Amino acid sequence: MRPVLAITMGDVNGVGPEVLAKALAQAEVWAQCRPVVVGSAHVLEAARRDVDGFPELRAVRHLDEAAFAGEGCPVVDGGFAAPTYRPGTLDAAAGRCAVEWIKLAVQWAMGGEVAGVVTCPINKEGIHRAGCRYAGHTDLIAAMTSSPDWRMCLFAGPMRVVHNTGHCSLREAIGAVTQERVAASIRIGHEALVRLGLPQRRIAVAALNPHAGEAGAFGSESAEVIAPAVEACQAAGMACSGPHPADTVFRRMREGEFDLVVAMYHDQGHIPMKLIAMDEGVNVTLGIPIVRTSVDHGTAYDIAGKGVARAESLCAAIALAAEFAGHG
Amino acid sequence: MRPVLAITMGDVNGVGPEVLAKALAQAEVWAQCRPVVVGSAHVLEAARRDVDGFPELRAVRHLDEAAFAGEGCPVVDGGFAAPTYRPGTLDAAAGRCAVEWIKLAVQWAMGGEVAGVVTCPINKEGIHRAGCRYAGHTDLIAAMTSSPDWRMCLFAGPMRVVHNTGHCSLREAIGAVTQERVAASIRIGHEALVRLGLPQRRIAVAALNPHAGEAGAFGSESAEVIAPAVEACQAAGMACSGPHPADTVFRRMREGEFDLVVAMYHDQGHIPMKLIAMDEGVNVTLGIPIVRTSVDHGTAYDIAGKGVARAESLCAAIALAAEFAGHG
Secondary structure, three states: OEEEEEEEEEOOOHHHHHHHHHHHHHHHHHHEEEEEEEOOHHHHHOOOOOOOOOOOOEEOOOOOOOHOOOOOOOEEEEOOOOOOOOOOOOHHHHHHHHHHHHHHHHHHHHOOOOEEEEEEOOOOOHHHHHOOOOOHHHHHHHOOOOOOOEEEEEEOOEEEEEEOOOOOHHHHHHHOOOOHHHHHHHHHHHHHHHOOOOOOOOOOEEEEHHHHHOOOOOOOOHHHHHHHHHHHHHHHHOEEEEEEHHHHHHHHOOOOOOOOEEEEOOOHHHHHHHHHHHHOOOEEEEEEEEEEEEEOOOOOOOOOOOOOOOOOOHHHHHHHHHHHOOOO | OOOOOEEOOOOOOHHHHHHHHHHHOOOHHHHHEEEEEEOOOHHHHHHHHOOOOOOOOOOOOOOOHHHHHHEEEHHHOOOOOOOOOOOOOOOOHHHHHHHHHHHHHHHHHHOOOEEEEEEEEHHHHHHOOOOOOOHHHHHHHHHHHOOOOOEEEEEEEEEEEEEEEOOOOHHHHHHHHHHHHHHHHHHHHHHHHHOOOOOEEEEEEEEOHHHHOOOOOOOOHHHHHHHHHHHHHHOOOOOOOEEHHHHHHHHHHHHOOOOEEEEOOHHHHHHHHHHOOOOEEEEEEOOOOEEEEEEEEOOOOOOOOOOOOOHHHHHHHHHHHHHHHHHH
């Protein structure tokens, strides 16, 4: 049975509704999962106008078997009606809906009513204006699922990166390069590869300093912190190695030598993935008790409502969530 | 007149002699410059055996007009005879020759006898065993040319990166993100683009922290240090901008939006350039009074003498040095 995935619409005035319409018009997406849109049926109806192949919408109230019976795409707003659809406009009411829809989807996932959550972009200022104190999606979801030790990850086909830290200064990221935390990052990456059912789970751990510290000449973290973490995980049976020089480790993964890289900080992983993955990158949150993937782009207010937004990242996010859910 | 370039052989037991032989067998290289090899004629004779199209070698003693008269490739060893050619072997005598050849080439460049220096790889342990206290090529050349404010750069066609710092720990690199140093990096990049005669000199300065610090949420360097440096350089007439989020700035350069990126630390620039440039990357030293480029690979002892080393990086290094020298 195809897994049920809750796909949140995000900020209705961003590109979310448009990429949702484009993604759900593709038969391939329906072959991978049974989607339920958490968002506004009216907005989606408006956004789908120029999209061929989009199924009928069915506004439903409850997530029961009936919601998935018959044709059409179920849409649930949970009682939070979207404000007037004004693409490209920052609106606190849109921010409030986006937050409530995420909460609903996460509650369903925690309760086992859906197999995973896929999120369309929200606007940080929008949710702040709506009184939501979180920096973004991931912090909110981590708090809702009581997950202190989550990791921000980027996946793109056979390229996978777990970041030891995410949204913090580079100075703070260096401070978080501890043996315990790096080992947890490796373990979280390993468990994801197990869950995806990959036959090989070769994890490369990137070094913090250039040339992996060049035998201590450029910083001691490689030998004193990262290497012991790698060894501890090897002793626990994981196929990890490193620390590897960061300037070649991503290329080596692209060439097939590794299945996943543990990056020491946000840009170390984001720079290569955004260069290689272009539009098919998927943001994945690991270390939380639910399956959660997200598009790897923002609300893009500048192009919202113009019909030019690309749905590749959302399609990839849905496919990956289905893969995680299918092997769960 | 084609510029005279001194090409140092580097460690004779590395891939230097082989890539030299392969590069000098190409008519295109001779169309760009008049090369003089600083190294061992015997070793080059051995390395060229399987290379078609290699010109005659002429061992010469002095770098005068006669050295460039007639056919053939002049080779100068400066009185430092290479040890027995043993590919893949670490040898202090090879290290000593490599250092002396670099010194000779740099002296020529400082004296105006050659228009630039292109270096083949040396082995750090080899030169240390020979009693050379420098970490590598660039430190030695910076010391010889009394250049305290040099920058390690990577160029690959229209992709160019100036690194604010090079071989140091990430912690030290953060400490070197000062307004003065960042402004100097921008200026050094600007002058290189002027020297290359580029019609546009659009310089993007990368941020230190993720999302360019997200308005101060992830570190204050963007607003307090990098932005003022950018503004000072703009006021001085340079077409620079930033700080830009590092995870998209290299992609934007690849798509043609910028002519050069100033990276804040070694891996920030090396990760994307090594991913994109593959074999055509060139290491360039800027902020020194001579033209100096280098291959972007090491001695590769594991493949030395096996005939499989690729000469693309050396060819690109020669072409770039000729370009710098031609517009000098």
